[in-house]
Amino acid sequence: MAKVKVKGTVIKQEISAVLTAVAQITEFDQSGGESETFDATTIDTSGAGKEYEATGYSEGGTFGFSVFYDPALSGHQAITDLITTPAECNWDITFADTGATNCTFTSAGVGWDMTGAMNDGLKASVSLKLNGLFGYST
Amino acid sequence: MQIKLIRSDLGVAAGVADSEDMVHRDGRRWWRCGAIIDVPQRACEILVGNGDAEPADDEAEAACAGWRDKRAAVLESREMLARGIEPEDREAFRRGELDTSNEGAE
Numbered sequence: 001m002a003k004v005k006v007k008g009t010v011i012k013q014e015i016s017a018v019l020t021a022v023a024q025i026t027e028f029d030q031s032g033g034e035s036e037t038f039d040a041t042t043i044d045t046s047g048a049g050k051e052y053e054a055t056g057y058s059e060g061g062t063f064g065f066s067v068f069y070d071p072a073l074s075g076h077q078a079i080t081d082l083i084t085t086p087a088e089c090n091w092d093i094t095f096a097d098t099g100a101t102n103c104t105f106t107s108a109g110v111g112w113d114m115t116g117a118m119n120d121g122l123k124a125s126v127s128l129k130l131n132g133l134f135g136y137s138t
Numbered sequence: 139m140q141i142k143l144i145r146s147d148l149g150v151a152a153g154v155a156d157s158e159d160m161v162h163r164d165g166r167r168w169w170r171c172g173a174i175i176d177v178p179q180r181a182c183e184i185l186v187g188n189g190d191a192e193p194a195d196d197e198a199e200a201a202c203a204g205w206r207d208k209r210a211a212v213l214e215s216r217e218m219l220a221r222g223i224e225p226e227d228r229e230a231f232r233r234g235e236l237d238t239s240n241e242g243a244e
Contacts, residue, residue: 074187
């Protein structure tokens with residue numbers, strides 16, 4: 001059991017079969033992963049509780065991260081390339097635990113939001129729509 | 139066009155067939171440092187610009203014109219990225235005052 005620090009976590013993007021680190025990330029999140037269910041309640045269901053059953057499908061959700069955006073940086077250009085030229089992309093997140101555990105996933109689409117403010121550096125938020133499931137550590 | 143990979147911490151993407159240009163380490167596949175691979179022009183520009191590779195033929199050299207400019211700074215930034223050095227710690231890293239032995243380096 002350990003409390004894993006975030007500092008030192010590396011997120012890598014595939015560039016033509018090579019997984020290389022994305023620079024200047026400040027935070028990341030993964031959300032929306034869930035096993036899909038359907039409402040299996042019928043009028044003769046006993047008790048008040050509604051019933052649900054698994055459809056057998058699962059939603060991969062999204063993986064997002066924020067960066068201090070450098071428009072001249074090759075690694076950041078590789079992300080915006082996925083908007084100008086849509087394509088699937090393989091990703092890898094390597095955590096800063098002692099075993100350097102990594103998880104992989106594939107993005108089908110990319111969202112990109114850029115923000116600039118007087119009292120902050122130029123930033124961008126990236127949202128990756130997963131194709132399939134996040135490669136959870138097991 | 140061809141590029142030469144110059145780092146040993148570049149993973150191999152899923153779905154790529156095994157080759158002698160890869161090594162297995164910690165249960166994962168990595169490109170061998172010095173491996174020469176064929177890539178499209180945009181990938182060449184990105185990987186060379188990111189400090190992961192160098193042009194390995196004339197075509198790649200032409201695609202990455204000026205890639206030697208500020209190369210030392212690019213490689214230093216790439217190393218700090220691999221080691222998880224945060225911006226506020228970079229000057230200390232350059233002065234050799236930072237212990238990075240457990241900073242996520244691969």
